[in-house]
Amino acid sequence: MLTISQLAAYAGVTVRAVRHYHKVGLLPEPERDRSGYRIYNAAAVVRLIRIRTLADAGVPLARVQELLDAGPEEFAGGVQEIDKDLRAEIRRLQDTRSRLARLAAGEHLALPQSVVDYLDRLRGLGVGERYIELERDAWIMIAAQVPHLIDSVIARKHEELDDPDMVRLYSFFTGEPDWRAGDPRIVEVADVLERLMIRAVEAGEVGADGFDDQFVALMDSTMLESAPGAELVLAILEERGWSGWTRIERVPADRLNTELPPS
Amino acid sequence: MLTISQLAAYAGVTVRAVRHYHKVGLLPEPERDRSGYRIYNAAAVVRLIRIRTLADAGVPLARVQELLDAGPEEFAGGVQEIDKDLRAEIRRLQDTRSRLARLAAGEHLALPQSVVDYLDRLRGLGVGERYIELERDAWIMIAAQVPHLIDSVIARKHEELDDPDMVRLYSFFTGEPDWRAGDPRIVEVADVLERLMIRAVEAGEVGADGFDDQFVALMDSTMLESAPGAELVLAILEERGWSGWTRIERVPADRLNTELPPS
DNA sequence: ATGGAGGGTTGACCCAGCGTCAAGGTCAAG
DNA sequence: CTTGACCTTGACGCTGGGTCAACCCTCCAT
Numbered sequence: 001m002l003t004i005s006q007l008a009a010y011a012g013v014t015v016r017a018v019r020h021y022h023k024v025g026l027l028p029e030p031e032r033d034r035s036g037y038r039i040y041n042a043a044a045v046v047r048l049i050r051i052r053t054l055a056d057a058g059v060p061l062a063r064v065q066e067l068l069d070a071g072p073e074e075f076a077g078g079v080q081e082i083d084k085d086l087r088a089e090i091r092r093l094q095d096t097r098s099r100l101a102r103l104a105a106g107e108h109l110a111l112p113q114s115v116v117d118y119l120d121r122l123r124g125l126g127v128g129e130r131y132i133e134l135e136r137d138a139w140i141m142i143a144a145q146v147p148h149l150i151d152s153v154i155a156r157k158h159e160e161l162d163d164p165d166m167v168r169l170y171s172f173f174t175g176e177p178d179w180r181a182g183d184p185r186i187v188e189v190a191d192v193l194e195r196l197m198i199r200a201v202e203a204g205e206v207g208a209d210g211f212d213d214q215f216v217a218l219m220d221s222t223m224l225e226s227a228p229g230a231e232l233v234l235a236i237l238e239e240r241g242w243s244g245w246t247r248i249e250r251v252p253a254d255r256l257n258t259e260l261p262p263s
Numbered sequence: 264m265l266t267i268s269q270l271a272a273y274a275g276v277t278v279r280a281v282r283h284y285h286k287v288g289l290l291p292e293p294e295r296d297r298s299g300y301r302i303y304n305a306a307a308v309v310r311l312i313r314i315r316t317l318a319d320a321g322v323p324l325a326r327v328q329e330l331l332d333a334g335p336e337e338f339a340g341g342v343q344e345i346d347k348d349l350r351a352e353i354r355r356l357q358d359t360r361s362r363l364a365r366l367a368a369g370e371h372l373a374l375p376q377s378v379v380d381y382l383d384r385l386r387g388l389g390v391g392e393r394y395i396e397l398e399r400d401a402w403i404m405i406a407a408q409v410p411h412l413i414d415s416v417i418a419r420k421h422e423e424l425d426d427p428d429m430v431r432l433y434s435f436f437t438g439e440p441d442w443r444a445g446d447p448r449i450v451e452v453a454d455v456l457e458r459l460m461i462r463a464v465e466a467g468e469v470g471a472d473g474f475d476d477q478f479v480a481l482m483d484s485t486m487l488e489s490a491p492g493a494e495l496v497l498a499i500l501e502e503r504g505w506s507g508w509t510r511i512e513r514v515p516a517d518r519l520n521t522e523l524p525p526s
Numbered sequence: 527a528t529g530g531a532g533g534g535t536t537g538a539c540c541c542a543g544c545g546t547c548a549a550g551g552t553c554a555a556g
Numbered sequence: 557c558t559t560g561a562c563c564t565t566g567a568c569g570c571t572g573g574g575t576c577a578a579c580c581c582t583c584c585a586t
Binding site for chain 1: 269274275304316317320338343345346350356357359360362363400407408478481485488
Binding site: 279280287323 | 542543544545546551553
């Protein structure tokens with residue numbers, strides 16, 4: 001007759017594991033001696049070894065139960081199913097690995113390559129790092145929101161950058177984004193922006209963009225929070241009958257100055 | 264400004280996950296509105312997306328923290344280390360798979376092929392299934408106890424089976440193992456056994472066997488528990504100056520009937 | 527008989543990464 | 557005013573045990 005530690009030693013497991021198997025019902029609780037110690041026989045050793053063999057083979061404890069009591073057919077079936085799970089888990093980890101590799105290669109977190117290229121183009125235009133970070137954060141959100149559209153959206157952005165006015169616009173953003181009211185650049189930026197907007201409207205490029213209204217509002221509020229100058233530019237443009245930032249719209253004349261957009 | 268569920272939706276995570284990230288300090292707790300609701304801004308969306316990106320890539324949350332705040336070099340280093348962990352985990356699962364495959368192929372739990380073959384040979388001799396199970400359980404314990412010796416032990420057993428007396432011995436075990444006192448086969452078995460023992464002693468095959476005493480006692484007690492006839496056979500053999508079962512020994516004449524082995 | 531060593535016992539907290547109630551407060555709309 | 561959707565904190569569950577804590581039992585030497 002064996003004590004729990006002897007049993008555990010014979011089966012090559014820890015005492016704690018044996019008690020755990022008792023608790024989950026894998027190994028029946030044996031008799032106790034008069035002092036309360038569990039006393040085991042060889043049958044327990046055998047059962048415990050079989051449990052260990054299955055558990056070491058990757059069988060979840062919950063399934064060890066069924067497999068131990070199963071006939072050869074159910075046993076084979078169960079083993080196959082467990083192998084299927086293992087294969088799936090391995091594939092999952094391999095997917096994870098390749099994602100991790102892409103992530104390390106791209107070196108820009110949560111951004112597809114096309115966006116990284118676009119940001120590099122902005123850098124090439126002399127745009128300051130602080131503005132780049134603002135853009136980057138916006139693109140992170142856009143990429144998360146509409147991952148299937150991101151490449152086409154970026155393509156359109158590249159086309160827009162072929163317009164000299166757009167290049168001129170970005171050339172304003174070389175320093176820190178802390179413009180104050182009265183900065184002469186603000187009106188200049190508004191002028192350039194208005195020209196761009198007019199051209200966009202004429203080209204019929206204004207309309208459904210695939211984003212929902214809330215998301216557009218979120219993007220706008222981010223810009224306004226991060227760049228104080230943006231608010232001033234927006235104010236000028238609103239006087240001239242434009243509203244929006246992420247998504248530009250012509251405001252009908254009769255609504256001007258009567259219904260302000262929620263800030 | 265966003266509620267927690269809007270934030271979660273933008274980042275593609277669950278509300279519960281967001282709160283979890285707050286608890287573990289990955290995402291700073293934002294301001295609350297007057298009713299206690301958390302209110303988020305776009306910066307939180309961006310940070311949450313970056314957290315998700317890393318977490319989805321298999322980075323443990325504890326490490327996401329460092330990676331988010333790390334420069335490009337530490338980032339690359341951290342990613343490499345995580346990849347190493349992933350590779351190790353994949354290899355572990357693959358090992359598990361092959362073990363599982365061997366287990367399914369062997370179809371006999373916790374037994375090496377050599378033992379399965381040996382049991383098949385016994386079956387071929389007409390030994391009953393119940394006895395086979397007794398043998399099998401004993402071999403499970405032996406294989407667990409001395410896995411490195413199991414093949415040589417089995418080889419010796421095969422040699423023993425070349426002895427016609429051993430075949431004769433096993434030929435007794437074709438039915439149920441519930442022999443009662445008075446069964447004439449008991450004496451016959453004892454006779455055969457004694458002849459085998461004598462020959463083993465003469466061949467010098469008795470002695471150190473690589474098992475410890477406790478283990479031998481355990482094996483003996485199993486046999487005695489499972490097969491009532493074994494006890495009777497043992498009694499006869501003890502009268503004739505033998506002791507042990509798993510490990511046979513000549514008892515010196517002066518100890519006969521004075522010191523019985525503990526049952 | 528007594529003290530210490532070295533077993534044993536139950537119970538409870540710990541790890542990751544949340545899912546899932548529970549029990550109640552808030553908000554917007556009809 | 558009610559309803560239903562959403563928010564809050566808190567706590568338990570899952571896997572497979574590891575690691576104390578606090579106390580009991582047995583054996584051996586003194």
